[in-house]
Amino acid sequence: MGLTGLEIFKQLPKKNCKECGQPTCLAFAMQLAAGKASLDACPYVSDAAREALDAASAPPVALVKIGAGEKAFQIGNETVLFRHDKRFEHPTGIAIQVSDTEDVKAKVEKINKLVFDRVGQVHEVNMVAVANDSGDAAKFADAVKTAQDNTAYPLLLISGDAGAMEKALEIAGANKPVVYAADANNYEAMVALAKKYEAPLVVKGSDLNNLADLVEKVVALGYKNLILDSGARELSKVVADQTQIRRQALKLFRPFGYPTIAFANNDDPIMESMYASTYVAKYAGIVVMNSAEPQHILPVITLRLNVYTDPQKPIAVESKIYELLNPGPDAPVLVTTNFSLSYFCVAGDTEASRVPAYIIPVDTDGISVLTAWAAGKFTPETIADTVKKLGILEKVNHNSIIIPGGVAVLSGKTAELLGCEVIVGPRESAGIPSFFKQRWLNK
Amino acid sequence: MAVTIAKERWTSKVAEMTLGPKGLKVGGESTLPFLHFEGEMPNRPVTALEVFDMEPQDWPDILKEPFADVLNDPVAWAKKVVEYGADMVALRLMSAHPDWKDASADEVAKTAKAVAEAIDVPLIVLGCGVEEKDGQILPVVAEALEGKKCLIGCATADNYKSITAAVNGYGHSVIASSPLDINLCKQLNILITEMGLPLDRIAFDPLVGALGYGIEYAYSIMERARMGALTGDKMLATPIVCFVGMEAWKAKEAKDPDVPEWGPQADRAILWETTTATTFAIAGGTIFILRHPESMKRFNAFIDEAMKPNAY
Numbered sequence: 001m002g003l004t005g006l007e008i009f010k011q012l013p014k015k016n017c018k019e020c021g022q023p024t025c026l027a028f029a030m031q032l033a034a035g036k037a038s039l040d041a042c043p044y045v046s047d048a049a050r051e052a053l054d055a056a057s058a059p060p061v062a063l064v065k066i067g068a069g070e071k072a073f074q075i076g077n078e079t080v081l082f083r084h085d086k087r088f089e090h091p092t093g094i095a096i097q098v099s100d101t102e103d104v105k106a107k108v109e110k111i112n113k114l115v116f117d118r119v120g121q122v123h124e125v126n127m128v129a130v131a132n133d134s135g136d137a138a139k140f141a142d143a144v145k146t147a148q149d150n151t152a153y154p155l156l157l158i159s160g161d162a163g164a165m166e167k168a169l170e171i172a173g174a175n176k177p178v179v180y181a182a183d184a185n186n187y188e189a190m191v192a193l194a195k196k197y198e199a200p201l202v203v204k205g206s207d208l209n210n211l212a213d214l215v216e217k218v219v220a221l222g223y224k225n226l227i228l229d230s231g232a233r234e235l236s237k238v239v240a241d242q243t244q245i246r247r248q249a250l251k252l253f254r255p256f257g258y259p260t261i262a263f264a265n266n267d268d269p270i271m272e273s274m275y276a277s278t279y280v281a282k283y284a285g286i287v288v289m290n291s292a293e294p295q296h297i298l299p300v301i302t303l304r305l306n307v308y309t310d311p312q313k314p315i316a317v318e319s320k321i322y323e324l325l326n327p328g329p330d331a332p333v334l335v336t337t338n339f340s341l342s343y344f345c346v347a348g349d350t351e352a353s354r355v356p357a358y359i360i361p362v363d364t365d366g367i368s369v370l371t372a373w374a375a376g377k378f379t380p381e382t383i384a385d386t387v388k389k390l391g392i393l394e395k396v397n398h399n400s401i402i403i404p405g406g407v408a409v410l411s412g413k414t415a416e417l418l419g420c421e422v423i424v425g426p427r428e429s430a431g432i433p434s435f436f437k438q439r440w441l442n443k
Numbered sequence: 444m445a446v447t448i449a450k451e452r453w454t455s456k457v458a459e460m461t462l463g464p465k466g467l468k469v470g471g472e473s474t475l476p477f478l479h480f481e482g483e484m485p486n487r488p489v490t491a492l493e494v495f496d497m498e499p500q501d502w503p504d505i506l507k508e509p510f511a512d513v514l515n516d517p518v519a520w521a522k523k524v525v526e527y528g529a530d531m532v533a534l535r536l537m538s539a540h541p542d543w544k545d546a547s548a549d550e551v552a553k554t555a556k557a558v559a560e561a562i563d564v565p566l567i568v569l570g571c572g573v574e575e576k577d578g579q580i581l582p583v584v585a586e587a588l589e590g591k592k593c594l595i596g597c598a599t600a601d602n603y604k605s606i607t608a609a610v611n612g613y614g615h616s617v618i619a620s621s622p623l624d625i626n627l628c629k630q631l632n633i634l635i636t637e638m639g640l641p642l643d644r645i646a647f648d649p650l651v652g653a654l655g656y657g658i659e660y661a662y663s664i665m666e667r668a669r670m671g672a673l674t675g676d677k678m679l680a681t682p683i684v685c686f687v688g689m690e691a692w693k694a695k696e697a698k699d700p701d702v703p704e705w706g707p708q709a710d711r712a713i714l715w716e717t718t719t720a721t722t723f724a725i726a727g728g729t730i731f732i733l734r735h736p737e738s739m740k741r742f743n744a745f746i747d748e749a750m751k752p753n754a755y
């Protein structure tokens with residue numbers, strides 16, 4: 001992003017008239033560079049300078065908003081090549097493709113069900129891509145209408161025919177679908193359509209050079225709400241192109257300063273799923289797949305959650321008493337850590353057991369049971385403190401707690417500190433249902 | 444408009460390790476994973492399938508099925524692994540675990556030797572995971588396997604001395620294992636090289652987590668280690684071992700046969716293992732220790748594609 005103060009200074013009028021509130025143009029330039037002033041404060045900057053400075057201060061990867069309403073989402077605004085350098089900002093949008101030659105309603109209904117609960121959050125796919133495989137504008141329009149009537153997800157409209165796109169946009173344009181795609185042959189018409197509906201437009205090249213060319217032409221027509229497709233479809237080419245586009249964007253090569261779309265579509269759904277996961281990790285703003293089967297989508301969604309987690313901030317839950325299935329005084333008390341994943345593993349498996357229970361996550365700064373134990377944060381002392389602070393033993397009539405099997409060694413000391421029974425549970429939370437059956441309900 | 448392709452000028456590369464009777468080569472890359480346009484990946488990532496020296500206790504049915512007739516016979520099991528097309532066999536000496544059979548060093552060494560004799564691919568030998576016990580048994584195993592150029596592990600900060608000395612003496616390579624911390628990993632590599640084992644006979648294991656279970660930590664550590672290796676940090680420039688099968692098959696998504704909203708178990712379980720593997724492959728993993736033959740087949744199909752040239 002940042003231009004230096006001196007680079008900005010070169011573009012200013014150098015009148016030193018102080019009207020911007022700064023003593024000199026140079027001082028004003030320094031304020032601008034630090035992001036503490038706005039160019040509007042100087043009445044004398046030329047249009048040319050304004051354009052140059054605006055462009056230079058734009059983020060390396062533009063932010064693009066997709067769709068309208070509650071399922072709208074954003075992609076872009078990325079600032080790094082590696083998540084450990086800072087973090088990835090906007091999770092890849094997952095689009096599932098339906099063809100205008102198939103039963104659109106049936107597939108869209110399947111897509112609507114691709115919603116998964118994970119670490120207490122809802123994770124889902126983000127778009128329905130409608131492809132004009134029939135080559136028939138009326139059929140495409142019908143398919144788009146059916147899709148729109150049956151889903152709240154934003155649409156991705158796939159047709160190289162500007163006439164067909166026009167008809168589709170008459171139906172769906174108000175909801176800001178993604179227009180796919182402007183290529184060398186149709187870009188003028190596609191830009192006009194995208195502009196009319198203020199819809200994001202994919203620019204599709206045949207290779208990187210051709211893509212850069214086309215982007216410049218599209219920008220010259222005054223449209224910048226763009227997404228990039230280098231045209232590559234083979235795994236190794238896509239990985240290379242995605243890497244290049246991100247690298248170039250971070251070097252402020254402007255034609256590549258937009259989020260990307262990658263197509264994982266493959267007749268073999270396992271291959272497709274692996275490709276899609278790879279593109280999620282390798283910079284795609286949107287990834288397109290054919291399969292609407294949960295077993296093929298869940299891995300992609302899970303990897304997206306993992307890769308887009310902020311490396312500085314593990315996802316944590318609050319340390320408090322969680323009541324599952326209305327527990328009474330005879331319900332078991334399970335102790336875990338406040339790492340979301342640990343808590344939700346335990347909560348999920350406890351719910352599956354149908355046994356009402358209390359769960360007490362100890363605040364370990366959001367790290368897992370064994371990690372926290374190794375780091376000295378999940379200890380007899382921290383467990384005892386939490387149990388006392390939350391007053392959980394006053395709520396139950398059995399004076400006992402259950403700890404994870406992985407930290408069995410903590411049981412003796414914890415029992416001593418609390419004056420209660422400390423039961424060692426199974427190592428994996430998946431063992432909780434049978435543990436309850438064998439060890440708790442017969443107690 | 445001609446785009447000036449952005450190529451990094453890496454100054455260094457990952458050490459190349461040679462294993463087994465036929466000299467399987469591993470590592471040696473001079474670029475980040477699959478960026479063939481700016482460097483070389485002279486060897487593709489390699490796979491091994493695990494063989495236990497006693498019947499595994501906690502494997503789900505779907506995982507036992509491909510080995511149903513050999514689960515009690517490590518030699519036959521290893522041969523089957525080779526038939527399935529694995530580049531290597533990874534023998535896990537579970538029976539030495541004090542909680543299982545607490546088998547002696549001589550007993551497990553005998554099994555390891557029998558397995559090594561029965562196959563012509565490189566053998567990876569893994570201890571039972573109890574550091575103290577592994578420190579006792581692995582030197583004896585290394586001696587029994589003299590000349591076989593095996594990969595032996597895991598050596599940790601607590602037991603590396605006895606294991607490294609034997610690995611060095613009998614001509615093997617070692618897996619150095621440290622928990623998810625780039626400095627610990629480097630530190631252990633330094634300690635091991637200080638005992639005289641050359642870098643091209645060390646592979647490191649960052650203790651990976653499965654997809655959905657902490658995969659992002661290992662992913663970033665691998666990326667950082669690869670950047671380090673390519674920019675001249677020799678102590679990070681060793682091949683990376685990924686215990687994918689062991690981790691992925693702990694996940695509920697792989698193990699649970701009956702969660703309708705996740706779809707049928709078959710594809711889901713295989714994808715849990717393969718996606719864990721492919722994710723590490725694009726981060727810099729080199730040696731993939733898997734469990735299910737179908738996952739291995741899928742992973743290899745993915746690697747075939749990823750290894751295709753992409754020069755500009």
Ligand code: B12
Nearest residue numbers: 314336342367368369370371374375404425428429652657
């Ligand atoms: C990811 C990870 C990390 C991440 C932490 C991520 C996080 N937010 O927790 C990072 C990189 C930060 C990390 C650091 C360290 N780690 Co670490 N880490 C792991 C790893 C790979 C996965 C942990 C994980 O997330 N598991 C998933 C969660 C859900 O598991 P869980 O909390 O244990 O919960 C399960 C069970 O315990 C059970 N359960 C949970 N609660 C309850 C409650 C009841 C009642 C019951 C019955 C069951 C139950 O159910 C859950 C699902 O089965 C493991 C190795 C592995 N593959 O497991 C090592 C591991 C935990 N780490 C380890 C170590 C040593 C460390 C460090 C101390 C290394 C170091 N010296 O720097 C540091 C300490 C960090 C610090 N100082 O803050 C060791 C611990 C060894 C030991 N047994 O003592 C492990 C086991 C690796 C190893 N094999 O050596 N680590």
Ligand code: SF4
Nearest residue numbers: 016017018020025042
């Ligand atoms: S208003 Fe413009 S010209 Fe006047 S001092 Fe400020 S920057 Fe310079």
